[in-house]
Amino acid sequence: MESLDAFFESWGLEPIWNNLPRFMSGTILTIEITALSVALGLVLAVPMALARVSYNPALRVPVYCYILYFRGTPLLVQLFLIYYGSGQFRDALENAGLWVFFREPYFCAVLSLTLNTAAYTAEILRGAIQAVPIGEIEAARACGMPRSLLYRRIILPKAARLALPAYSNEVVFLFQATSLVSIITLMDLTGVGRVIISRSFRTFEVWIFVGLIYLAITYLIAWAFNKVEYRLMGHLRASPDQKRAREADRAHAAIATR
Amino acid sequence: MFDYRGYGWVFWEGVQITILVGLCAAVVAILMGLIGAWGKLARSRPANLVANAYTTIVRGIPELVLILLVYYGVTILLQRTLTALLGSEVLIDIDPFTAGVLTLGVIYGAFATEVFRGAxxxxxxxxxxxxxxxxxxxxxxxxxxxxxxxxxxxxPGLGNVWLVLIKATALMSVIQLEELLRWSDIGARNTKLPFTFYLTASFIYLGITVVSMLLQHRAEVWANRGIRRA
Structure with missing residues (x-):
């Protein structure tokens, strides 16, 4: 242990080595906020995507405006608007009993990240719903499916699979965007990095270390989504028999052309 | 609601810097994107390796961390290296504007690399x-x-990169660059009307986004002139 300490000290890395538990708790907070916002955002996004493809303008137009606003403005401004902006209505919020939530940076962070990712996710789902082949919908209708069953059995399962690659990107972006919560004083991975730098002045080393943790988790998320996609696309994959047959064909072709 | 108590001018101050930083960073990003795409497509192993490392690293780390790393980290690293090499104390002071343009340019250059590669x-x-x-x-x-x-x-891809880039300029307020969000912050503090000021700022960003989308459409029509369509 002592030799390890000496090793890290010789490289100027002792602020990182000595603060590993803090980095750990920061990483956990980052993952926690990501998971919470992703889950809540998805719950909001599904009905919004359905409203967005609706023929009823009373449903479609407000959701369109919501999506335009949250995709067209910086997340940091949205975060400030909720966290600092709520102070302007402090009296009203106190009367409504809501101030206990809005004075908490954690609540404001999750709220703004959720509203933001819900807009992006709804747009991804809209694209996927509209990409479901019309023939499949017609076939379901011809079988006599009512609309609700059509959505439950045909459109939404198909759209979920079509949306998956774009959705995995969105989850990665949201994970990285959580670093902004450090600006409103939360001790996530970036926040921990800032505090440790302000004490140790090891700016370069700490940011490289923090960056590597983000990098590792980013590619872990991408890898996990790839696995899920592979699973869900099982029916489109060649079966082992087909693969063997194809390889045999190729071998024959190779011999034939020689 | 939209009474700025004499601080309405902060938005004009801010939006100029925001657009200027955005445009300069876009130029850097396009140059980095062209170089990066060459690196990915070149028949040279080292060039492939460097270009792939560039996009992998930049796209895997949050912008905020990269901005702080470049603005504070790289200057200190240069300072330390030069001090060690020259033997005398060297002070490097990058102004926030240059740092912002270079950081955003390098970050979004990685995204532009993928766009140009495909193109x-x-x-x-x-x-x-x-x-x-x-x-x-x-x-x-x-x-x-x-x-x-x-x-x-x-x-189409570059248009998307631009939309993300112009929104990312808001992060530059963290390194004290006096752009739109920072000026709105000054207005909000002086008037104690944070909601009014941040809401107005958000609508200005929305305006930039919508105008950019319209211009992008026109640019696409222009770039596709003379192409037969089905």
Whole structure:
């Protein structure tokens, strides 16, 4: 242990080595906020995507405006608007009993990240719903499916699979965007990095270390989504028999052309 | 609601810097994107390796961390290295504007790299072979055949990169660059009306986004002129 300490000290890395538990708790907070916002955002996004493809303008137009606003403005401004902006209505919020939530940076962070990712996710789902082949919908209708069953059995399962690659990107972006919560004083991975730098002045080393943790988790998320996609696309994959047959064909072709 | 108590001018101050930083960073990003795309497509192992490392690292780390790393970290690293090399104390002070332009340019250059890579691959191979068979050199082929067309395939992707980039300029307020969000912050503090000021700022960003989308559409129509459509 002592030799390890000496090793890290010789490289100027002792602020990182000595603060590993803090980095750990920061990483956990980052993952926690990501998971919470992703889950809540998805719950909001599904009905919004359905409203967005609706023929009823009373449903479609407000959701369109919501999506335009949250995709067209910086997340940091949205975060400030909720966290600092709520102070302007402090009296009203106190009367409504809501101030206990809005004075908490954690609540404001999750709220703004959720509203933001819900807009992006709804747009991804809209694209996927509209990409479901019309023939499949017609076939379901011809079988006599009512609309609700059509959505439950045909459109939404198909759209979920079509949306998956774009959705995995969105989850990665949201994970990285959580670093902004450090600006409103939360001790996530970036926040921990800032505090440790302000004490140790090891700016370069700490940011490289923090960056590597983000990098590792980013590619872990991408890898996990790839696995899920592979699973869900099982029916489109060649079966082992087909693969063997194809390889045999190729071998024959190779011999034939020689 | 929209009473700025005499602080309405902060938005005009801020939006100029925001657009200026955004445009300068976009130029850097396009240059980095072209170089990066060359690196990915070149028949050179080291170039492939460097370009792939560039996009992998930049796209895997949050912008905020990269901004702080470049603005505070790289300056200190340069300072330390130069001090060690020269033996005397060296102070390096990058102003927030230059740091912002370079950081955003390098970050979004990685995204532009992917866009240009796809665009170069979308140019029909027959045209390039035809250019070679006419005796054009590689540089001539690039200049006369590939570059004029690459914009047509790259514009939709570049438009998206621009939309993300202009929103990311808001992060520059963290390194004290006096752009739109920072000026709104000053207005909000002085008037104690944070909601009013941040809401107005958000609508200005929304306006920039919507105008950019309209311009992008017109640029795409322009780039596709003379192309037959089904």
């Amino acid at each position: 170069f691959l979308a140019i029909p191979k027959g045209q390039i072979e035809a250019a070679y068979s006419f005796g054009m050199s590689r540089v001539q082929t690039l200049w006369r055949i590939m570059l004029p067309q690459v914009w047509r395939f790259a514009l």
